[in-house]
Amino acid sequence: AQDMQQGWNKEAVNKPHPGLNWFSSAKFGLFIHWGLYSELGGKWKDSSYYGSGEWIMQRAKAPAGEYAKVAASFNPTGFNAAQWAARAKAAGIKYLVITAKHHEGFSMFDSRVTDFDIVDATPYHKDPMKELADACRKEGLQFGFYYSQFLDWHEPDGGGNNWDFKNRKKDYRQYYQSKSIPQLKELLNNYGPLGIIWFDMPGGLSEQETKQMIDSLKAIQPSCLFSSRVGHGLGDYIDFGDSELPPTPIEGAWESIYTHNDSWGYIRHDMNFKSPAEIIRLLSSVASKGGNLMLNVGPDGKGEWPAYSIKYLEETGKWLQQYGESIYGTTHGIIPAQPWGVTTSKPGKVFLHVWQLPDNGQLRVPGLTARINSVTLLGTAIALPWKQSADETVITLPAEWPDKRNTVIQVEYSGQQPDWSQLR
Ligand code: H79
Structure with missing residues (x-):
């Protein structure tokens, strides 16, 4: 659609940045996609979907009002911040990035900007992000948030929803001013020192406006890294396309992101998990080209990780215990x-x-x-x-x-x- 034509942004400013010290030697990160789509697990009404579980609202063309009702049954009583952080640590992971808001528009943190968040709209009534941020730091992991700054299928003035909000104006500055930027400020102000804000799918802002947004956010936490998908080549390091690895070594700070099975968000009927051997070789391949691997896990609506993700990450961690010297702190x-x-x-x-x-x-x-x-x-x-x-x-x-x-x-x-x- 029109909204998404700006697509990926693989450019970054490549200037010295305090955050690049930890980032460049970290090599192994954990991505976590968790939202209302995790409760759906690839099923909407009588239809099942495969792949990109976090896109189910768009793929099912679910009306925003109806989709929002999923929140009433989202109650992740199995969420355990200390356990999540300990698993990441044992897997040899050095940083963790979790979805604070994906394109569905639901906030997985306590936000004053909207009631469409985990504290106000679900029976859980608690903020899991606060606990996770603290647990990660306790384990010595860098902690960051994924935030979809432009697409928002819940808000009439957000990007992307053209099956429901047909008549909205094509000026997205209102959306940035009323939701994205205030929420990004909440994340930067309320969750301690962040390693990364992982922006995704830029759109709707000029280069000048993007610069202004970045400046207003960097003022809060100057050492937090911004991913290249902030747009206009203004990120601090490069992210390639989803599940994409450059063919030859690349200089500078960069990251490749991969799913563990075939989806970012939880899909109950997807068992196609990469084996420990595949993860280990992927990690080595990315490091051999000079980058970081951020591997994704998609917990379900109860807050449980897929059993294969638990098991295979644990085995990856054992390999890293013996061979980590050949990964951490290396160059291509x-x-x-x-x-x-x-x-x-x-x-x-x-x-x-x-x-x-x-x-x-x-x-x-x-x-x-x-x-x-x-x-x-x-x-x-x-x-x-x-x-x-x-x-x-x-x-x-x-x-x-x-x-x-x-x-x-x-x-x-x-x-x-x-x-x-x-x-x-
Ligand atoms: O969060 C993950 C993706 O949901 C997000 N980036 C990663 C980290 C992402 N946003 N946009 N895109 C990826 C690209 C869009 C791909 C699409 Fe499709 C192809 C949208 C519609 C066709 C894949 C297949 C998603 C839905 C169907």
Whole structure:
């Protein structure tokens, strides 16, 4: 539709920012989509929907008044902030971003701007965001809010709802002034220091107006990062499209976001969860290109996480306990992606993430021309024999392979080593 033509915004100012210190070494974030759509779980009346559960109101063309009634049965008695934060921590996650308001227009926090919020409109009557913000900080995690600043299918003057509010004017400044900006200020004022405001789907404002909005918000918390979908290239770091990974390493701060199954919001009939091996390899792939992975979980209307999300994140965390050194604080791999896997780097070190074992037990690594000092299985004292020649290094792998999903070999070197782009 007309409203959405501005689409993604993958540009960012790429200026120094205090928040980029934690962001750049964090590498692994947790996205949580939670709203009224979580109570619906992909079902509206007699129809079931697959994928993008958070879009169900739009896909079912539900009238705003009728959709709003879902709030009366939204009672997440299973929500447990300490447990959510502890799960994230144990999974090796460093930051958490949760939907404060998605396109459906419902506020998952206590807002004075509207009664269409979790405290006023549901039998729960409490603010889960306050508890979650505190629990995350207790665990040492950065905490942030997703906020859909333009689309709002509940408000006649918000963006996007053209199946219900047909006659609204095409000037969205009123919406920004009366809801988005006041709510963003509430989030920045009432929930302690935020790591990120994760804007989505820009629209309706000029570059000048977007700058003004950003300035008025940055005045409250200067060290909070704004995602690139704030629009007009004015974000602090780059977000690629949903479930999109750049083909080659990218300089600067950026993030790729992925669903765990095939939806952001909870879908009761979606069991297509990425396995621990897939998550671990995805995380390594994103890190090998220099970015952060923010993986999504969609809790249900009771506040319970899907069992597979709990289990698979826990297993990912165990892998990170052993191999985290090859992920956190790394930069993109100096060796380009190989048939056997990917690489990440630290000064004087390259980490070989091996997913595919060569039949003959000989791992071929092209382009390592610096002086190699040691080759070990990461997290162990086990040294591996290697033979370095002008165009490749051949490493002899042990007969016993620790982890078929991804075992990391650490190569320590000294002296000059060309980067991947010079190796092409
Ligand atoms: O919150 C998640 C998405 O709901 C949101 N961004 C992530 C983080 C998002 N907003 N807009 N879009 C994604 C792009 C819109 C895609 C659409 Fe469709 C294609 C809208 C209609 C067709 C996918 C399929 C969503 C509904 C049907």
